[in-house]
Amino acid sequence: MTEIPTLEQLHALGAAQQPTYDDPAAVAAAVTRLRTMPPLVFAGECDELKAKVAAASRGEAFILQGGDCAETFVDATADNVRNKLRVLLQMAVVLTYAASVPVVKVGRLAGQYAKPRSSDKETRDGVTLPAYRGDAVNGFEFTPESRRPDPQRLLDVYHASASTLNLVRAFTTGGYADLRQVHTWNSEFVRNSPVGQHYEAMAAEIDRALTFMQAIGANPDEFHRVDFYSSHEALLLEYEHAMTRTDSRTELPYNVSAHMVWIGERTRQLDGAHVEYFRHIRNPIGCKLGPTATADEALDLAAKLNPTNEPGRLTFITRFGAGKIREGLPHLVEKVTAEGVDVAWVCDAMHGNTFETSNGYKTRRFEDVLDEVQGFFDVHRALGTTPAGILVENTGDDVTEIIGGGEELDELGLAHRYESVVDPRLNRVQSLEMAFLVAEMLRRT
Numbered sequence: 001m002t003e004i005p006t007l008e009q010l011h012a013l014g015a016a017q018q019p020t021y022d023d024p025a026a027v028a029a030a031v032t033r034l035r036t037m038p039p040l041v042f043a044g045e046c047d048e049l050k051a052k053v054a055a056a057s058r059g060e061a062f063i064l065q066g067g068d069c070a071e072t073f074v075d076a077t078a079d080n081v082r083n084k085l086r087v088l089l090q091m092a093v094v095l096t097y098a099a100s101v102p103v104v105k106v107g108r109l110a111g112q113y114a115k116p117r118s119s120d121k122e123t124r125d126g127v128t129l130p131a132y133r134g135d136a137v138n139g140f141e142f143t144p145e146s147r148r149p150d151p152q153r154l155l156d157v158y159h160a161s162a163s164t165l166n167l168v169r170a171f172t173t174g175g176y177a178d179l180r181q182v183h184t185w186n187s188e189f190v191r192n193s194p195v196g197q198h199y200e201a202m203a204a205e206i207d208r209a210l211t212f213m214q215a216i217g218a219n220p221d222e223f224h225r226v227d228f229y230s231s232h233e234a235l236l237l238e239y240e241h242a243m244t245r246t247d248s249r250t251e252l253p254y255n256v257s258a259h260m261v262w263i264g265e266r267t268r269q270l271d272g273a274h275v276e277y278f279r280h281i282r283n284p285i286g287c288k289l290g291p292t293a294t295a296d297e298a299l300d301l302a303a304k305l306n307p308t309n310e311p312g313r314l315t316f317i318t319r320f321g322a323g324k325i326r327e328g329l330p331h332l333v334e335k336v337t338a339e340g341v342d343v344a345w346v347c348d349a350m351h352g353n354t355f356e357t358s359n360g361y362k363t364r365r366f367e368d369v370l371d372e373v374q375g376f377f378d379v380h381r382a383l384g385t386t387p388a389g390i391l392v393e394n395t396g397d398d399v400t401e402i403i404g405g406g407e408e409l410d411e412l413g414l415a416h417r418y419e420s421v422v423d424p425r426l427n428r429v430q431s432l433e434m435a436f437l438v439a440e441m442l443r444r445t
């Protein structure tokens with residue numbers, strides 16, 4: 001169980017969604033180099049997150065997992081990282097204050113560079129090239145050179161993730177995330193929107209509460225830092241395997257490229273390479289479950305991924321779509337619960353709600369995203385089980401990728417600032433609106 005299978009053994013099981021490299025020696029060289037790189041996270045931090053996920057599964061905390069669909073190297077800048085962190089901090093403070101529950105903050109960042117795709121190829125104007133699979137694999141530009149899978153990019157992922165995580169650690173421990181900065185996270189653009197004003201009013205209440213707590217002797221340093229964790233889909237076996245190390249405290253293997261890693265909907269085959277890899281690492285892990293997942297599959301996955309039923313170890317991230325969740329989720333949750341399986345249920349309100357507009361943009365409706373979260377809460381309330389968190393794809397910028405929301409963005413408005421390289425993300429205002437609405441749902445549970 002603790003001995004990690006070799007890369008060759010994993011590939012022999014059949015690994016879905018892997019790039020086809022044309023230079024095996026260059027792949028081997030990149031893997032060898034990665035194996036020498038220092039860890040990006042410590043095993044003890046992963047254990048700490050596991051304990052928090054366990055608390056969320058008992059209803060004592062709530063997980064907010066958010067960030068880009070796909071990070072890009074060019075966007076790994078200080079401004080972008082700060083903006084992403086800022087919107088997650090704002091969402092977290094809204095959820096914490098409005099629902100009176102500790103929020104476990106997990107970024108889809110510092111490693112979210114590889115994407116599963118529906119098709120291996122993309123055709124434009126009669127030209128067919130490999131599909132873009134994330135900056136970890138190839139470039140977005142539609143040229144043969146750019147779309148060629150390049151193993152050197154695996155090392156670029158490491159460096160971009162290291163600098164992102166370094167900055168996140170500086171922001172979250174160095175004062176930027178201090179609760180007394182709650183007003184400064186409300187940037188000009190958001191402040192002028194109705195939801196921004198709602199946030200300002202709440203921030204003023206938080207200020208008063210903090211002043212009161214200080215007056216009665218609370219230590220202000222308690223508000224100075226926040227715990228923030230990194231996560232990504234562990235898709236590329238070469239990268240994830242090379243970033244697996246033995247923890248010196250316990251002699252157990254951990255993926256040290258992120259605190260939490262998850263298995264995607266397209267790579268969760270019970271006998272496939274990803275499940276085999278994941279069952280060996282000791283991080284808290286997620287597994288996506290879409291509308292085709294059966295309760296028996298979920299039970300088999302839990303038995304394989306968490307045979308000792310360790311609390312906080314396994315999160316099932318459901319992504320049914322707004323139209324299917326009320327019908328599909330109850331049976332799954334009921335059966336898994338009846339079997340005594342310890343799991344945290346998180347709602348990915350994005351991936352079951354994607355569609356293409358008539359003007360060619362991949363988008364989602366804000367109302368569908370919310371409806372899926374509402375369905376998730378409804379199902380858990382009806383069954384007496386615990387909604388442990390939400391997963392969103394969002395950004396700290398004012399992009400126009402998801403229609404609807406308070407700004408009533410329509411299909412034509414998508415063209416204004418559509419920047420995602422794969423799936424559409426909630427912008428800053430939509431993220432904040434969502435936080436207030438979810439806080440309301442959470443308060444009622």
Ligand SMILES: O=C[C@H](O)[C@H](O)COP(=O)(O)O
Nearest residue numbers: 069115116117118119422423
């Ligand atoms: O983020 C999820 C998947 O990578 C994405 O939805 C796949 O998109 P595609 O259908 O455009 O390949």
Ligand SMILES: C=C(OP(=O)(O)O)C(=O)O
Nearest residue numbers: 116264265266288319351
């Ligand atoms: C690809 C993703 O989701 P899914 O595996 O659920 O399609 C994702 O969360 O980036």
